Amino acid sequence: MKITAIKTRLIKAFDCSLEDIITESIESINENSVIAITSKVISLCEGNVLALEGNSKDTLIKAEADSFIPKEESKYGVYITIKDGFLTPSAGVDESNTNGYFVMWPKNPQKSVNRIWRFLKNQYKLQNVGVIITDSTTNPLRLGVTGRAIAHCGFKSLNSKIGEKDLFNKTLRQTRIDVANGLAASAVICMGESDEQTPIAVIEDIPFVEFQNHEPTPEELAWLKIDITDDLYEPLINRAPWIHNKK
Numbered sequence: 001m002k003i004t005a006i007k008t009r010l011i012k013a014f015d016c017s018l019e020d021i022i023t024e025s026i027e028s029i030n031e032n033s034v035i036a037i038t039s040k041v042i043s044l045c046e047g048n049v050l051a052l053e054g055n056s057k058d059t060l061i062k063a064e065a066d067s068f069i070p071k072e073e074s075k076y077g078v079y080i081t082i083k084d085g086f087l088t089p090s091a092g093v094d095e096s097n098t099n100g101y102f103v104m105w106p107k108n109p110q111k112s113v114n115r116i117w118r119f120l121k122n123q124y125k126l127q128n129v130g131v132i133i134t135d136s137t138t139n140p141l142r143l144g145v146t147g148r149a150i151a152h153c154g155f156k157s158l159n160s161k162i163g164e165k166d167l168f169n170k171t172l173r174q175t176r177i178d179v180a181n182g183l184a185a186s187a188v189i190c191m192g193e194s195d196e197q198t199p200i201a202v203i204e205d206i207p208f209v210e211f212q213n214h215e216p217t218p219e220e221l222a223w224l225k226i227d228i229t230d231d232l233y234e235p236l237i238n239r240a241p242w243i244h245n246k247k
Helices: 019-025 039-046 059-066 111-125 179-191 218-223
Strands: 002-006 031-038 050-052 066-067 080-084 086-089 102-103 129-139 142-155 158-160 177-180 200-204
Touching: 002 179, 019 111, 019 200, 031 039, 031 080, 031 111, 031 179, 039 102, 059 080, 059 129, 066 177, 086 129, 111 129, 111 142, 111 218, 142 179, 158 179, 177 179, 179 200
Parallel strands: 031 129
Antiparallel strands: 002 200, 031 200, 050 102, 066 080, 080 086, 129 142, 158 177
């Protein structure tokens, strides 16, 4: 696998077009590549931001979250939230590298990633290309952050190995490979987390990726999610003092 982090101009809220940033930063894209783009850049370009001055981060997090655990329950004063089916701190609300704004996730990450995918195919005359929108998150019982995909397009996000044999001829019963999150983790570590100014990455030499010439169907997207009642960590998640946001 080859990952190339792409330097862009300084991106500010209400002063950017994502399509312009891509075309001015990437001269060409090879077939069978996946393009990773940080969610923050997309939100800055789409204007899904709110000025720091005069607004409360606590109020914003509560509004953005589908469910949240009050920050008073946290040793660090951080809201643990569920948003769009993801367990994440602070409902994705961030204020680093924003120049005076709270930045949320894109309002509709799947709609955004589908649009970018169509643009890349047309602009670079590609048959097979994928796109992921990335965000950084923490992992329980481990210090540090890693990247993950909050939306994808142009390839199968989940590769099932169920029914295949392992090295000792044992039939696999549960093994599924999360391709999108694996790609996101690899891309984000190359893009960086502070002042690198490389919010896009081109991922190549990925023979394990199965490209698709269509946007993910509702059935394909639903297949990626697990209801809390069926989750391996349900005994922990369901015992937390969640407050559910009625939207």
